[in-house]
Amino acid sequence: MKKGLSTSLFLSCIMMLLPSLLWAQDEFSFDLEEIEKKALQVGGYLELRGDHLNINQDSVFSNLNLAAPEMSTMDLIRGSIQLDGSYEYGISSLNLRLRAAAQQDTIGWTDISDVYSAYLSVKPDPSLALSIGKKSYKWGKGYAWNPVGFINRHKDPNDPEEALEGYVTQESDFNKSYQGLLQTADLTLVVLPVWEDINNDFGERDNVNLAAKLYLLYMDTDIDLIVLTGNSRSNKIGLDFSTNLAPHFELHGEAAYIQDHKKIVLLEDNSTSVREQEAFSTLLGIRYLAENDITSIIEYYYNGGGYSEKEMIRFYQMAEAGFAQEPTLGSNLLDRARELSIKGYGRPQPGRQYLYAKFTQKEPFDILYFTPGITTIVNLDDQSYSISPETVYTGLTNWEFRLRFSLINGGEFTEFGEKVNSNKLELRVRYFF
Amino acid sequence: MLHIIHKITGSFLFLLFLTGTALALDGNELLRQVDARMQPQSYEMYRKLINIEPDGKKKEFVLYTVKTGQDKMVALFISPASEEGRATLRLGDNMWLYIPNVGKPIRITSLQSVIGGIFNNSDILRLDYHVEYDAESITEQETTYQLELKAKSSSVAYDHLKMEVDKKTLLPTTIECYAVSGMLIKSLHYSKTQDFGDGLIRPSVLETDSPLHKGYRSLMLFAKLQKKEFADEVFTLNFLPKVNELR
Numbered sequence: 001m002k003k004g005l006s007t008s009l010f011l012s013c014i015m016m017l018l019p020s021l022l023w024a025q026d027e028f029s030f031d032l033e034e035i036e037k038k039a040l041q042v043g044g045y046l047e048l049r050g051d052h053l054n055i056n057q058d059s060v061f062s063n064l065n066l067a068a069p070e071m072s073t074m075d076l077i078r079g080s081i082q083l084d085g086s087y088e089y090g091i092s093s094l095n096l097r098l099r100a101a102a103q104q105d106t107i108g109w110t111d112i113s114d115v116y117s118a119y120l121s122v123k124p125d126p127s128l129a130l131s132i133g134k135k136s137y138k139w140g141k142g143y144a145w146n147p148v149g150f151i152n153r154h155k156d157p158n159d160p161e162e163a164l165e166g167y168v169t170q171e172s173d174f175n176k177s178y179q180g181l182l183q184t185a186d187l188t189l190v191v192l193p194v195w196e197d198i199n200n201d202f203g204e205r206d207n208v209n210l211a212a213k214l215y216l217l218y219m220d221t222d223i224d225l226i227v228l229t230g231n232s233r234s235n236k237i238g239l240d241f242s243t244n245l246a247p248h249f250e251l252h253g254e255a256a257y258i259q260d261h262k263k264i265v266l267l268e269d270n271s272t273s274v275r276e277q278e279a280f281s282t283l284l285g286i287r288y289l290a291e292n293d294i295t296s297i298i299e300y301y302y303n304g305g306g307y308s309e310k311e312m313i314r315f316y317q318m319a320e321a322g323f324a325q326e327p328t329l330g331s332n333l334l335d336r337a338r339e340l341s342i343k344g345y346g347r348p349q350p351g352r353q354y355l356y357a358k359f360t361q362k363e364p365f366d367i368l369y370f371t372p373g374i375t376t377i378v379n380l381d382d383q384s385y386s387i388s389p390e391t392v393y394t395g396l397t398n399w400e401f402r403l404r405f406s407l408i409n410g411g412e413f414t415e416f417g418e419k420v421n422s423n424k425l426e427l428r429v430r431y432f433f
Numbered sequence: 434m435l436h437i438i439h440k441i442t443g444s445f446l447f448l449l450f451l452t453g454t455a456l457a458l459d460g461n462e463l464l465r466q467v468d469a470r471m472q473p474q475s476y477e478m479y480r481k482l483i484n485i486e487p488d489g490k491k492k493e494f495v496l497y498t499v500k501t502g503q504d505k506m507v508a509l510f511i512s513p514a515s516e517e518g519r520a521t522l523r524l525g526d527n528m529w530l531y532i533p534n535v536g537k538p539i540r541i542t543s544l545q546s547v548i549g550g551i552f553n554n555s556d557i558l559r560l561d562y563h564v565e566y567d568a569e570s571i572t573e574q575e576t577t578y579q580l581e582l583k584a585k586s587s588s589v590a591y592d593h594l595k596m597e598v599d600k601k602t603l604l605p606t607t608i609e610c611y612a613v614s615g616m617l618i619k620s621l622h623y624s625k626t627q628d629f630g631d632g633l634i635r636p637s638v639l640e641t642d643s644p645l646h647k648g649y650r651s652l653m654l655f656a657k658l659q660k661k662e663f664a665d666e667v668f669t670l671n672f673l674p675k676v677n678e679l680r
Contacts, residue, residue, distance in 0.1 A: 028483060028638070030654040034495055035479045035511065037680045043514050084518075084533070088678060123675065126666040138536040163534045175672070177665035183524060184669045215670065220527055222540070222670070242540055244527065247588045250540045289542050362546070366646055368486055369549045394549070397492055398515045432515035 044083040049428045051076045053421040056408070060319045060418040061346065064338055067107055074421070076105035082116075082163065092122045097136075097163065117166045129173040136166035137190070139213060139226060140283075141242040141252040144356040144377070145301045145349070147281035148238030148254045150228035151192060151202075151211045154348065157356060157377055158388065158406070167192055167199045175215075184217040194232040203232030220244065235259040248289040256281045261305045264343045266314050270321075270333065272340065279304035285356075293362040301354040307345065308352060309381040315345045316413040351415055353380040369395040384410020384417050400430040460568025460580055466603050467596075468561040471635050475501040477679070478658035480508075482557075484550035487648030494548050496557070497680055499661070503564050505668040508557050509676040520673045521547060523558040526588040531673035538670045543590040551619055551641050551651040555590035562596070565589045576600055591618060602626070604635055619643040629658045 053074045056062050063069045080101035087094045100113035119133025136153070140146030144157035153164040175186035190211040194202050202209075209230025216223045221243035228236040238256035245251050261279035266272055285299035307315075315337070322334030344350060360373035371392045378385040390404035406424045410417030472478075482494040494516060500506040506523040510516040518533040521541070529538040530547055541547065543555035566582035566589070573579075582594040591610040599606050608621040620643070623636035639653040666672065667679065 028652060028654060030479075030481045030656045032656065034481070035497070035656070037677075041677075043517055045515075093678065121675075123678065126664040126672065129671075129675070136536055140537075143539075161532065161535045163536070173671055175666050175669050177669060186669060186671050188671070217524070217527075217670075220525070244540060244542070244588075247526070248542045248544065250542075252540075287540070289545055295545075363549060366649070368484065368649070369492070394515065395490075395492070397513050400515065430515075432513070432517075 039089065040085070040087050042083070042085045043433060044081065045430045045432045047078075047080045047082075047428065047430045049078045049080075049426065051078070052425045054423050056417075056419055056422040059420065059422075060316050060337075060413075061341070062420045063323050064319060064334075064341055064346070065420055071106060074106045076103055078103040091124055092120065094120055095133075099163070099165075114165055116163055119166075127175050129171075131171045131173075132169075134166045134168045135171065136164050138164065139224065139240075140238075140254050141222070141224070141240045142254050142283045142285060142299060142301070143287075143297050143358070144299050145283055145303075145354070146254060147256040147283055147301070147303070148224070148226045148240050150226060150233075150236045150238065150256075151190060156348065158375070158386075167202060182216060182218050184215070186215040188213045188215070192230070192232075194230075205232075207231040209233070234261055250287040252283075252285050252287070254281075254283040256304075258305060263305060263307075264340065265307075265311060266318060266340060266345070268314070270318050270336070272336070281305060293364075295360050295362070297356070297358045299356040301349075301356065303349065303352050303354070306352045307350050312345065312351060312382070312415065313413045315340060316418055349377075349379075349415075351379050351381050354378065355380055369393060379410070379415045382410065382414035382417075384414035386416055398432040400428075400432070402426075402428045402430075404428075460571040460582075461563060463571065463578060463598065463603070464563040464566065464568050464580065464582070464596075467598055467605055468563050470603050470633075471605070472500075472561075472658060473633070473660040474503070474561075475660065475662050476658060477661045477663075479656045481652075481654040481656070482548060482550075482552055483652040483654070484548070484552075485650045485652070492550075497676070499663055499667065499676070499679060501663045501665065501668065504560050505665065506558050506560065507668060507673070507676055511677070516548070518674075518677070519547065520676050521554060521558055522668060522670065522673055523560070524668060526586070528554055528558060529670060529673070531670075533674070538673055543588070551643050551646055551649060552653065553590065556641070556653075562594075566594060569593075573600075577606065602634075617644055619645075627655075629655075631660060633658065633660075 055072055055074055057072060078101060080099065083098045085096040096118050097116040099116050102111040115134060117134050117136050119131045119135045121129060121131040123129045137151045138149065139152055140149040144160055146152055151167060155164060156162065170191040172189045175184065177184050192199060192202065192209045192211060194200060194205050194207050194209065196205060207230050209228065209232050211228045214225045221241055224240045226238040236256060236258050238254065240254040242250060242252040258279040260276045263275050264272055265275050281304040282302045283299060285297065288296045318333055319337035322337050325333060355378040358373060358375040360371050363370055364372065374389045376385060376387045386406055386408045388404055388406040390402060393401045404426045408416050408419050408422055477499045480496045480498060484492045494510060495512040496508045497511055498508045504525045508521045510519040520531045522529045528541045528543060530541045531538040541554055544553050546553040566584055568580050569583045570581040571578055577600055578598040580596040580598060582596060584592050592613040593611050595609040596605055597607040604626065605623050610618045612618055619641050622640045625636060625638040626634060627637035628634050637655045641651045
């Protein structure tokens with residue numbers, strides 16, 4: 001009887017300890033040190049990227065941009081670091097984002113370093129925040145483009161999730177929550193000066209500009225009303241929205257009106273003029289998650305301030321004529337083409353109508369953290385396009401691997417047909433710390 | 434005569450007992466009690482999410498979460514470094530994800546997963562069960578109640594749940610999550626009941642597996658779950674980059 005009792009007690013103890021033994025065996029612990037907050041926080045990532053490009057020989061931009069246009073391929077290796085830091089003291093915090101990169105390619109060595117943001121923020125109350133310093137803005141609901149991003153830096157639609165450099169501003173943010181159809185109202189006021197050494201790439205100097213954004217969450221729809229006024233750029237007004245039409249179907253859009261949009265235009269006699277006219281740009285997009293875990297992002301962009309197909313062809317023809325000129329006779333047309341390229345014709349997405357589509361499949365074949373996808377950007381006016389399949393793997397803690405191939409294609413005198421390269425293979429590895 | 438009176442009284446008492454039992458077994462009331470035992474209405478907590486692959490490989494995420502009212506919730510990733518600063522906000526049926534590099538919140542849906550693995554956004558930003566589900570039936574067994582729950586709207590991630598509740602503690606032990614088609618999407622298992630202080634005694638581990646991902650498991654460990662009040666303005670898009678300042 002006594003032996004039986006001892007055995008029962010022993011078994012009971014084993015039963016009681018079993019979960020903890022399993023726990024220990026599985027090493028599932030939650031150490032409170034892991035959640036300890038530090039006033040000074042530093043993080044960021046190191047990146048190594050290798051690209052192989054097939055040069056689109058005889059294209060307009062390979063002749064305009066490459067020092068040795070006869071080259072058929074180009075290889076590059078690029079290392080970069082992004083450093084994010086913040087220091088909190090009471091209701092204030094100091095925020096910093098630095099970025100530096102160095103690149104060795106077939107042509108030579110380049111390096112660059114920038115302060116992307118550096119600002120002091122004070123939050124006396126959850127409904128009020130003030131900041132001063134260099135800060136990055138990404139206004140608008142569009143994934144690839146943001147016609148209402150009046151104080152945004154230009155983002156690359158091939159990598160729209162990358163950090164962007166900011167502008168030196170003073171920002172005030174007031175927000176209030178409500179019960180009812182209107183759930184949130186948030187007003188952001190941004191003062192953006194343009195002086196000799198401050199924000200001098202934003203627009204005309206010696207002006208103080210004001211941008212304002214009123215955000216409303218009304219009837220489960222995000223709505224932003226945005227204005228920019230000041231003399232550095234034309235006055236602009238815009239609206240954006242985003243809403244879920246169904247749990248897995250999101251619709252978003254943007255509309256922007258620019259009062260006096262200035263555009264440098266090449267005329268038929270190869271002279272140039274600056275046109276000042278009103279411009280209206282729109283974007284309409286969807287994000288849809290299908291039952292098979294494929295996420296689709298599709299956007300249509302009408303760039304009212306862009307160049308028509310005819311205007312773009314005129315530019316390509318002038319550049320071609322410049323390449324054909326006898327070097328001894330000078331290269332006026334070529335110089336003018338290079339100048340026009342910088343001032344507008346060579347900017348990313350200079351045309352009028354574009355389509356963006358990105359499809360990603362989450363973890364197919366039960367491969368955790370593996371996301372294949374395909375992205376395409378089409379110039380709807382000239383039917384040229386880029387198409388980029390890619391795979392992303394994030395299975396190793398703090399590592400991200402991305403392999404991407406881009407095919408860039410189009411006929412003569414089309415946007416993607418006249419790019420520097422006809423394709424690109426890219427491997428990018430990031431380590432986060 | 435006395436025998437008849439006794440019979441009538443007995444039948445009456447039996448009926449009264451049945452009614453009393455039915456009242457005691459009101460599924461929606463039981464669901465409210467389960468929620469009340471699981472967490473206060475407004476709180477902060479830390480969670481560790483662990484994804485375990487069939488070969489034993491693990492990946493861990495730590496989140497700081499705050500909630501107020503019935504349907505306002507924010508979860509901030511504080512580790513690993515690759516996810517640090519990401520924040521998800523839920524206001525009723527609306528969900529957004531903020532990624533520091535991207536710099537603006539984007540709308541997400543409840544069945545997406547911002548971390549990969551079996552836990553999806555609705556698991557990470559789960560509201561009280563009685564807010565999203567109605568109890569359709571309840572059955573009593575020796576040591577448990579079995580609740581059949583139906584989603585109040587089509588925007589809820591799982592169409593219906595089968596919840597097993599421990600009779601003594603009124604805490605959930607197992608929850609099976611089903612799609613509209615009746616397909617079992619995942620099973621959730623609560624374990625390791627722990628005293629979080631202030632009278633809150635509840636499971637500290639939630640484990641999930643799914644017939645759709647055989648061999649894969651995900652765990653959620655809970656820590657420092659405590660009652661705390663927050664201003665409604667904390668649960669707004671512009672506050673997402675500042676959530677870490679609440680800690």
